[in-house]
Amino acid sequence: MLAQDSVRTFLSTQLAERQRGDRVASVTRRYSVVRRCFQRGGGTRPESDYGTTVTDESAIGVERKRGYMDAHLRAGIAIYNEGYYHAAHDAWEEHWLTLSAGPDKDFLQGLIQYTAAVYHTTTGNWLGTRKLARKAQTYLEGLGERYRGVDLRSVRLHLRALEREPERVGRESPPAIEHEGRALGFEALGFEATAVAATVLAEEWGYNEDAFERAAEYARSDVESGYETSPFVALLFDFVREGDRREPSDGASGETASREGDRREPSDSASDAGAEQVDHRDIIAQRLGEHVDRRGSRESDVSGLF
Template sequence: MESYLRAGVAIYNAGEYHAAHDAWENHWLNLTQGTDDEQFLHGLIQFTAAVYHAHNRNWSGATGLAASATDYLADLSATYRGVDLGSVNRYLVALNNDPERVERQRPLRLAYKGSVVGFGDLDFNETAIAAEVLAEEHGYDEAMVRQAIDFARADLDSEQTASPFVTFLFDFVREPDQRGIILQRLEEHVTRRVHRESDVSGLFDARE
């Protein structure tokens, strides 16, 4: 759960309020309803949705979700799984009372174990989660990104020290202004790897 949690926190802190919930949702859907972990992720998903709607000036949607998120998080400790829920709950109350506050100041940034987590703090597995989420959010080729992640993991497993897949996936997540160019480079490497593996496989095909 920690990898999904940290990836979602970093996505949220980058201002990707809509995308953040995708890092948590699949894990949340597999949890038993009513458990602390389920309530926790459900509350965070509603929290990010409240901020998203406030940013889009949907004031009623923002206040309704802020109230709902508060209910889900109400029975959890002030710090749960490393996330500062005390600050989250205070912000939700303030947002419910005045959703237009998002136009006057930046929304609360989520703290994990005392630090505000950004993309630069994510390890590879967390970055891979973020890469898939961001590819979906911004309409990039999700299948190609997943293929790049598979190649990156294979390189890491074989202790390859300079994997272009690892490098470009980190860059894709960490450099939002360059994502289009980075993805083009990544796709070139994916295509070459696919062709190379296909060529090697073909050596063992039956020949006439």
């Protein structure tokens, strides 16, 4: 019995040392740039291997303080503002399902109906646009001009316009949703909101949703233990912030084809844009999946010892 305990202790120690060694090597090789962004006085905004930039403010600490509601709220707003109208409601709906009746639930329901109305304009469903625009206004009624930092005045103005003239108004680009006076994009999101956005966008774009959900769990666990340079954290940021370089133009008009469904499809062939381009999100997703598999194997190895 004592011999078995000694073997287990030895193997656990060896595994822990190997994991620590992997962490050091990982940070040294690729994630040192992410580490610098969390240090105070870091100077200029560093870029990752894929050209995306991590915000100078503590992208993790700020939204950790804001809480679960704001992480989902900000993620959905950024997804909407980036033009992915169909996907935006998923970030809000996940949290909406956990709420009891009250202002917060009505608020998120109103935003869900709003983005659904906007999405219908991209498919020419004018009847659906009008119906959802009307319903969204009822949910947002009584919440004031600003609720949880969101400018509801501009949202209501657009909803009323969509209800009156959906076909005319719906052919124009919708206004951005502002939060705390800012039209949020992916670059403005901290860690928690980025993790939410990554799982939503992974599902929308046809990536392995389960792998992204597990990656987000590992990232949160690493952050809570002080490992903010975790590869899971870095790759989630990279995946969300990777700029799409394949927006094809709309034929003779020369305008971006952004009104036919959600405006960007990262998996589309680069040939439509007339130039050879690399889909970095595919690479990022592959590497993220590899890290998830390795982490899962290590956890299985440890659990198998006992």
